[in-house]
Amino acid sequence: MQxxxxxxxxEGSSRNIEEHKGWLALWAAEVPGKAKIHVWRLIQNGLAxxxxxxxxNIKEGVRCIACNQxxxxxxxxxxxxxxxxxxxxxxxxxxxxxxxxxxMVRTYHDLHGRVLDxxxxxxxKELSISVMIMYQAWxxxxxxxxxxxxxxxxxxVRRSLALLEEWREAQQSRIQLETRAVEHWQPPAExxxxxxxxxxxxxxxxxxxxxxxxxxxxxxFVEGSCRFFTAIPDPERVELLACKEALIxxxxxxx
Ligand SMILES: [Zn+2]
Numbered sequence: 001m002q003x004x005x006x007x008x009x010x011e012g013s014s015r016n017i018e019e020h021k022g023w024l025a026l027w028a029a030e031v032p033g034k035a036k037i038h039v040w041r042l043i044q045n046g047l048a049x050x051x052x053x054x055x056x057n058i059k060e061g062v063r064c065i066a067c068n069q070x071x072x073x074x075x076x077x078x079x080x081x082x083x084x085x086x087x088x089x090x091x092x093x094x095x096x097x098x099x100x101x102x103x104m105v106r107t108y109h110d111l112h113g114r115v116l117d118x119x120x121x122x123x124x125k126e127l128s129i130s131v132m133i134m135y136q137a138w139x140x141x142x143x144x145x146x147x148x149x150x151x152x153x154x155x156x157v158r159r160s161l162a163l164l165e166e167w168r169e170a171q172q173s174r175i176q177l178e179t180r181a182v183e184h185w186q187p188p189a190e191x192x193x194x195x196x197x198x199x200x201x202x203x204x205x206x207x208x209x210x211x212x213x214x215x216x217x218x219x220x221f222v223e224g225s226c227r228f229f230t231a232i233p234d235p236e237r238v239e240l241l242a243c244k245e246a247l248i249x250x251x252x253x254x255x
Contacts, residue, residue: 022116199238210242
Protein backbone atom coordinates (compact mmCIF):
# COMPACT_ATOMS: atom_id res chain seq x y z
CA MET A 1 0.00 0.00 0.00
CA GLN A 2 1.33 3.44 -0.91
CA UNK A 3 0.55 6.87 0.34
CA UNK A 4 -0.37 9.21 -2.48
CA UNK A 5 1.84 12.28 -2.58
CA UNK A 6 -0.27 14.28 -4.92
CA UNK A 7 -3.35 16.21 -3.94
CA UNK A 8 -6.56 14.47 -4.84
CA UNK A 9 -8.69 17.55 -5.31
CA UNK A 10 -11.34 16.16 -3.00
CA GLU A 11 -13.39 18.65 -1.07
CA GLY A 12 -13.75 18.88 2.69
CA SER A 13 -16.60 16.43 3.18
CA SER A 14 -14.88 13.73 1.16
CA ARG A 15 -11.68 14.41 3.07
CA ASN A 16 -13.53 14.10 6.36
CA ILE A 17 -14.98 10.76 5.35
CA GLU A 18 -11.54 9.46 4.40
CA GLU A 19 -10.07 10.68 7.67
CA HIS A 20 -12.95 9.16 9.58
CA LYS A 21 -12.25 5.80 7.93
CA GLY A 22 -8.62 6.14 8.95
CA TRP A 23 -9.51 6.80 12.56
CA LEU A 24 -11.95 3.89 12.61
CA ALA A 25 -9.30 1.62 11.13
CA LEU A 26 -6.70 2.72 13.67
CA TRP A 27 -8.94 2.17 16.69
CA ALA A 28 -10.16 -1.16 15.31
CA ALA A 29 -6.62 -2.41 14.60
CA GLU A 30 -5.76 -5.61 16.41
CA VAL A 31 -2.68 -4.31 18.18
CA PRO A 32 -1.83 -3.36 21.77
CA GLY A 33 -3.40 -0.08 22.93
CA LYS A 34 0.04 1.52 23.38
CA ALA A 35 0.80 1.07 19.69
CA LYS A 36 -2.50 2.70 18.70
CA ILE A 37 -1.91 5.64 21.00
CA HIS A 38 1.55 6.04 19.54
CA VAL A 39 0.23 6.27 15.96
CA TRP A 40 -2.52 8.61 17.14
CA ARG A 41 0.19 10.91 18.52
CA LEU A 42 2.13 10.61 15.28
CA ILE A 43 -0.90 11.74 13.27
CA GLN A 44 -1.49 14.62 15.65
CA ASN A 45 2.15 15.67 15.42
CA GLY A 46 2.47 14.99 19.12
CA LEU A 47 5.70 13.01 19.13
CA ALA A 48 8.93 14.53 20.38
CA UNK A 49 11.11 14.45 17.26
CA UNK A 50 14.08 16.75 16.80
CA UNK A 51 12.54 19.56 14.76
CA UNK A 52 9.47 19.62 17.01
CA UNK A 53 11.61 19.82 20.16
CA UNK A 54 13.45 22.74 18.61
CA UNK A 55 10.28 24.48 17.48
CA UNK A 56 8.93 24.28 21.02
CA ASN A 57 12.25 25.51 22.47
CA ILE A 58 12.61 22.32 24.50
CA LYS A 59 15.85 20.98 23.08
CA GLU A 60 18.10 21.89 20.18
CA GLY A 61 20.32 19.82 17.96
CA VAL A 62 18.56 16.46 18.17
CA ARG A 63 19.65 14.68 14.99
CA CYS A 64 18.61 11.35 13.55
CA ILE A 65 20.23 8.59 15.60
CA ALA A 66 20.66 6.44 12.50
CA CYS A 67 22.01 8.88 9.89
CA ASN A 68 22.56 12.21 11.71
CA GLN A 69 20.27 14.16 9.39
CA UNK A 70 17.67 16.59 10.67
CA UNK A 71 15.09 14.60 12.58
CA UNK A 72 11.55 15.27 11.45
CA UNK A 73 8.53 13.04 11.83
CA UNK A 74 8.66 12.15 8.16
CA UNK A 75 12.35 11.41 8.33
CA UNK A 76 12.07 9.31 11.44
CA UNK A 77 9.31 7.07 10.14
CA UNK A 78 9.75 7.00 6.38
CA UNK A 79 12.59 9.03 4.89
CA UNK A 80 15.58 7.86 6.89
CA UNK A 81 17.51 5.07 5.11
CA UNK A 82 17.07 3.01 8.27
CA UNK A 83 13.29 3.45 8.08
CA UNK A 84 13.29 2.70 4.34
CA UNK A 85 15.06 -0.54 5.18
CA UNK A 86 12.47 -1.33 7.88
CA UNK A 87 9.59 -1.16 5.42
CA UNK A 88 11.57 -3.15 2.85
CA UNK A 89 12.36 -5.76 5.47
CA UNK A 90 8.68 -5.90 6.44
CA UNK A 91 7.75 -6.58 2.82
CA UNK A 92 10.38 -9.27 2.49
CA UNK A 93 9.42 -11.01 5.72
CA UNK A 94 5.65 -10.89 5.24
CA UNK A 95 5.19 -10.70 1.47
CA UNK A 96 2.92 -7.70 2.01
CA UNK A 97 3.29 -4.48 -0.02
CA UNK A 98 4.07 -1.98 2.72
CA UNK A 99 4.26 1.74 2.18
CA UNK A 100 7.12 2.90 -0.02
CA UNK A 101 8.89 5.87 1.56
CA UNK A 102 9.38 7.58 -1.79
CA UNK A 103 5.62 7.80 -2.05
CA MET A 104 5.16 9.54 1.29
CA VAL A 105 4.20 13.09 1.94
CA ARG A 106 7.09 15.55 1.99
CA THR A 107 5.82 18.15 4.43
CA TYR A 108 3.71 18.37 7.56
CA HIS A 109 1.12 20.27 5.60
CA ASP A 110 -1.12 17.30 4.93
CA LEU A 111 0.58 14.56 6.95
CA HIS A 112 -2.46 14.24 9.18
CA GLY A 113 -4.88 13.51 6.34
CA ARG A 114 -2.52 11.47 4.23
CA VAL A 115 -1.59 9.07 7.02
CA LEU A 116 -5.26 8.62 7.91
CA ASP A 117 -6.03 7.95 4.23
CA UNK A 118 -3.28 5.37 4.21
CA UNK A 119 -4.46 3.63 7.39
CA UNK A 120 -8.04 3.54 6.14
CA UNK A 121 -7.00 1.68 3.00
CA UNK A 122 -4.81 -1.00 4.55
CA UNK A 123 -6.20 -4.46 4.99
CA UNK A 124 -6.37 -5.83 8.54
CA LYS A 125 -3.05 -7.62 8.44
CA GLU A 126 -1.11 -4.74 6.87
CA LEU A 127 -2.75 -2.36 9.31
CA SER A 128 -1.83 -4.24 12.47
CA ILE A 129 1.74 -4.90 11.33
CA SER A 130 2.23 -1.29 10.16
CA VAL A 131 1.00 0.16 13.44
CA MET A 132 3.15 -2.22 15.45
CA ILE A 133 6.23 -1.51 13.36
CA MET A 134 5.79 2.25 13.74
CA TYR A 135 5.63 1.78 17.50
CA GLN A 136 8.58 -0.59 17.73
CA ALA A 137 10.68 1.53 15.37
CA TRP A 138 10.07 4.48 17.66
CA UNK A 139 11.06 2.51 20.76
CA UNK A 140 14.17 1.13 19.06
CA UNK A 141 15.36 4.66 18.30
CA UNK A 142 14.67 5.79 21.84
CA UNK A 143 16.59 2.81 23.21
CA UNK A 144 19.54 3.77 21.02
CA UNK A 145 19.94 7.15 22.67
CA UNK A 146 22.16 5.87 25.46
CA UNK A 147 25.28 4.94 23.50
CA UNK A 148 23.56 1.80 22.30
CA UNK A 149 23.36 1.14 18.56
CA UNK A 150 19.90 1.20 17.07
CA UNK A 151 18.55 -2.28 16.36
CA UNK A 152 18.78 -3.34 12.73
CA UNK A 153 15.67 -2.99 10.53
CA UNK A 154 15.31 -6.74 10.35
CA UNK A 155 15.47 -7.09 14.14
CA UNK A 156 12.84 -4.37 14.58
CA VAL A 157 10.48 -6.01 12.09
CA ARG A 158 10.96 -9.48 13.54
CA ARG A 159 10.42 -8.12 17.04
CA SER A 160 7.24 -6.37 15.89
CA LEU A 161 5.87 -9.54 14.32
CA ALA A 162 6.79 -11.64 17.38
CA LEU A 163 5.23 -9.19 19.83
CA LEU A 164 2.11 -8.98 17.72
CA GLU A 165 1.82 -12.75 17.74
CA GLU A 166 2.45 -12.85 21.50
CA TRP A 167 -0.21 -10.20 22.09
CA ARG A 168 -2.73 -12.08 19.95
CA GLU A 169 -2.13 -15.29 21.86
CA ALA A 170 -2.59 -13.43 25.15
CA GLN A 171 -5.82 -11.93 23.82
CA GLN A 172 -7.02 -15.37 22.80
CA SER A 173 -6.26 -16.75 26.27
CA ARG A 174 -8.10 -13.85 27.85
CA ILE A 175 -11.16 -14.49 25.68
CA GLN A 176 -11.08 -18.18 26.60
CA LEU A 177 -10.84 -17.29 30.29
CA GLU A 178 -13.77 -14.91 29.97
CA THR A 179 -15.77 -17.57 28.15
CA ARG A 180 -15.00 -19.98 30.94
CA ALA A 181 -16.01 -17.37 33.50
CA VAL A 182 -19.56 -17.18 32.13
CA GLU A 183 -20.10 -20.92 32.36
CA HIS A 184 -23.25 -21.79 34.29
CA TRP A 185 -23.04 -22.69 37.90
CA GLN A 186 -23.24 -26.42 38.53
CA PRO A 187 -24.82 -27.69 41.75
CA PRO A 188 -22.88 -30.11 43.99
CA ALA A 189 -23.86 -33.76 44.39
CA GLU A 190 -26.85 -34.47 46.61
CA UNK A 191 -26.07 -34.02 50.30
CA UNK A 192 -23.15 -31.70 49.60
CA UNK A 193 -22.79 -27.95 49.96
CA UNK A 194 -20.86 -25.90 47.44
CA UNK A 195 -18.88 -22.77 48.23
CA UNK A 196 -18.12 -20.18 45.57
CA UNK A 197 -15.67 -17.46 46.46
CA UNK A 198 -14.15 -14.46 44.77
CA UNK A 199 -11.57 -11.92 45.79
CA UNK A 200 -10.65 -8.38 44.74
CA UNK A 201 -7.29 -6.74 45.30
CA UNK A 202 -6.16 -3.12 45.17
CA UNK A 203 -2.37 -3.24 44.81
CA UNK A 204 -1.90 0.52 45.25
CA UNK A 205 -3.33 0.40 48.78
CA UNK A 206 -2.54 -3.21 49.67
CA UNK A 207 -6.14 -3.99 50.51
CA UNK A 208 -8.53 -6.65 49.36
CA UNK A 209 -12.08 -7.90 49.73
CA UNK A 210 -13.72 -11.27 49.33
CA UNK A 211 -17.21 -12.56 48.88
CA UNK A 212 -18.52 -16.08 49.26
CA UNK A 213 -21.74 -17.99 49.02
CA UNK A 214 -22.69 -21.50 50.17
CA UNK A 215 -25.41 -23.34 48.26
CA UNK A 216 -26.90 -26.80 48.58
CA UNK A 217 -27.44 -29.33 45.80
CA UNK A 218 -30.71 -27.62 44.85
CA UNK A 219 -28.82 -24.37 44.41
CA UNK A 220 -30.51 -22.92 47.47
CA PHE A 221 -28.71 -20.25 49.46
CA VAL A 222 -27.23 -21.63 52.70
CA GLU A 223 -24.98 -18.79 53.85
CA GLY A 224 -22.91 -15.96 52.49
CA SER A 225 -20.45 -13.37 53.65
CA CYS A 226 -18.11 -10.66 52.52
CA ARG A 227 -14.91 -9.48 54.15
CA PHE A 228 -12.46 -6.64 53.83
CA PHE A 229 -8.71 -7.22 54.35
CA THR A 230 -5.77 -4.91 54.92
CA ALA A 231 -2.02 -5.47 54.50
CA ILE A 232 -2.55 -7.74 51.53
CA PRO A 233 0.62 -8.36 49.46
CA ASP A 234 -0.93 -9.98 46.38
CA PRO A 235 -4.28 -11.09 44.87
CA GLU A 236 -3.61 -14.77 45.62
CA ARG A 237 -3.69 -13.95 49.34
CA VAL A 238 -7.23 -12.61 49.02
CA GLU A 239 -8.35 -15.70 47.13
CA LEU A 240 -6.88 -17.92 49.85
CA LEU A 241 -8.48 -15.88 52.63
CA ALA A 242 -11.81 -16.17 50.83
CA CYS A 243 -11.44 -19.97 50.72
CA LYS A 244 -10.52 -20.02 54.42
CA GLU A 245 -13.57 -17.92 55.21
CA ALA A 246 -15.75 -20.39 53.29
CA LEU A 247 -14.41 -23.32 55.30
CA ILE A 248 -14.98 -21.51 58.61
CA UNK A 249 -18.52 -20.62 57.60
CA UNK A 250 -19.24 -24.18 56.43
CA UNK A 251 -18.04 -25.51 59.76
CA UNK A 252 -20.17 -23.00 61.65
CA UNK A 253 -23.21 -24.01 59.62
CA UNK A 254 -22.27 -27.69 60.03
CA UNK A 255 -22.65 -28.43 56.34
ZN1 LIG B 1 18.03 9.14 9.54
